[in-house]
Amino acid sequence: MNDRRKSLFVPEKIDALRPFSAPLLAWYGANARRLPWRVLPTPYRVWVSEIMLQQTRVEAVVPYYERFLAALPDLPALARAPEDRLLKLWEGLGYYSRVRNMQKAAQAVVLAGGTNLPGSYEALRALPGIGPYTAGAVASIAFGIPVPAVDGNVLRVLARLLACREDIALPQVKRAFEQAAAALLLRECPGDFNQAMMELGATVCLPNAAPRCADCPVRAFCAAARAGNAPDYPYKSPKKPRVVEERTVFVVVAEHTVLLRRRAGKGLLAGMWELPNLAGWLSAEETGAVLAGWGMPEAETRALGDGKHIFSHIEWRMKGLLALPHACPPVEDGVWANAADLAERYALPSAFRPYARLLLELLARDGM
DNA sequence: AAGTCGGGGGT
DNA sequence: ACCCCAGACTT
Numbered sequence: 001m002n003d004r005r006k007s008l009f010v011p012e013k014i015d016a017l018r019p020f021s022a023p024l025l026a027w028y029g030a031n032a033r034r035l036p037w038r039v040l041p042t043p044y045r046v047w048v049s050e051i052m053l054q055q056t057r058v059e060a061v062v063p064y065y066e067r068f069l070a071a072l073p074d075l076p077a078l079a080r081a082p083e084d085r086l087l088k089l090w091e092g093l094g095y096y097s098r099v100r101n102m103q104k105a106a107q108a109v110v111l112a113g114g115t116n117l118p119g120s121y122e123a124l125r126a127l128p129g130i131g132p133y134t135a136g137a138v139a140s141i142a143f144g145i146p147v148p149a150v151d152g153n154v155l156r157v158l159a160r161l162l163a164c165r166e167d168i169a170l171p172q173v174k175r176a177f178e179q180a181a182a183a184l185l186l187r188e189c190p191g192d193f194n195q196a197m198m199e200l201g202a203t204v205c206l207p208n209a210a211p212r213c214a215d216c217p218v219r220a221f222c223a224a225a226r227a228g229n230a231p232d233y234p235y236k237s238p239k240k241p242r243v244v245e246e247r248t249v250f251v252v253v254a255e256h257t258v259l260l261r262r263r264a265g266k267g268l269l270a271g272m273w274e275l276p277n278l279a280g281w282l283s284a285e286e287t288g289a290v291l292a293g294w295g296m297p298e299a300e301t302r303a304l305g306d307g308k309h310i311f312s313h314i315e316w317r318m319k320g321l322l323a324l325p326h327a328c329p330p331v332e333d334g335v336w337a338n339a340a341d342l343a344e345r346y347a348l349p350s351a352f353r354p355y356a357r358l359l360l361e362l363l364a365r366d367g368m
Numbered sequence: 369a370a371g372t373c374g375g376g377g378g379t
Numbered sequence: 380a381c382c383c384c385a386g387a388c389t390t
Contacts, residue, residue, distance in 0.1 A: 152385075
């Protein structure tokens with residue numbers, strides 16, 4: 001075995017870092033944010049928080065978390081919830097496969113005769129939606145198992161502490177950091193140690209040019225801080241540019257309802273509801289043909305404003321089109337939804353927000 | 369190892 | 380504009 005894991009970090013360098021855990025833990029004890037999932041860290045509550053927190057900021061998660069736990073207070077309740085309800089609870093959070101996988105995992109537990117998550121790293125890791133980070137987080141925080149939990153925060157903190165210029169986007173390098181984190185982990189309080197590392201990254205060892213080294217409890221141990229170039233870490237390879245797509249979005253309103261369409265079960269925004277939309281900026285002739293195809297050739301139309309929405313790897317540049325047919329004919333994969341349906345039943349992705357306000361006004365207006 | 373999958377807030 | 384976030388899964 002001659003892989004790079006052994007050459008990436010010199011064991012003596014890791015050993016020299018080990019005493020940093022005492023000031024780190026002391027700092028965490030005094031500065032930990034009071035977060036809902038820290039009040040009563042049961043396996044289910046920690047799990048839900050960790051799934052929501054994947055690629056999502058704490059501030060964005062908190063309101064979703066409270067609402068989700070109130071609606072589905074335990075694992076069996078999650079296992080038996082209708083999918084539409086899950087998506088509605090997740091509406092606007094993004095990465096919707098997270099909640100589907102979470103339910104799959106809950107159903108697997110129930111099917112095996114259980115009512116709660118398994119208490120080992122390996123069994124957690126085997127469940128849908130639980131990868132190396134989440135398995136480590138739930139195992140350490142909820143079960144006290146001494147395993148690391150290496151997220152983006154921890155990668156950044158360690159890259160700076162060790163002044164490591166490797167590309168943290170590479171799986172190989174990430175594994176090396178997990179080894180380092182495992183070596184540094186405090187086995188007496190793995191959950192607090194892991195959370196302290198993340199808390200430091202989230203509130204002090206900030207990304208880009210914003211680290212607050214003067215406020216850092218472990219700056220004496222930090223190689224990057226000593227060199228005065230903490231902002232240079234971590235190194236990441238450039239990501240490829242987003243694809244720009246032009247789309248035409250139809251706002252079709254009749255009889256106080258709007259036409260929604262269900263998206264395909266796979267791919268972007270899988271299974272979500274949407275304002276019907278097509279690729280390209282359609283001409284008047286083309287929009288007329290589309291509306292005729294939906295059984296509303298008589299619909300009066302009006303151009304709406306432009307809208308933009310940025311996904312991770314795609315950018316939608318939207319042109320809106322208002323259509324006012326005289327009735328509500330059935331449309332394939334479509335439903336006619338009123339304001340109450342929109343509020344309670346159909347999960348509409350944030351991409352359509354540019355047209356949401358207008359839509360609600362139209363649904364409330366007389367003669368629509 | 370690279371691509372897919374959301375959305376929002378900070379700089 | 381660009382960054383990146385308590386990442387996981389598929390190809």
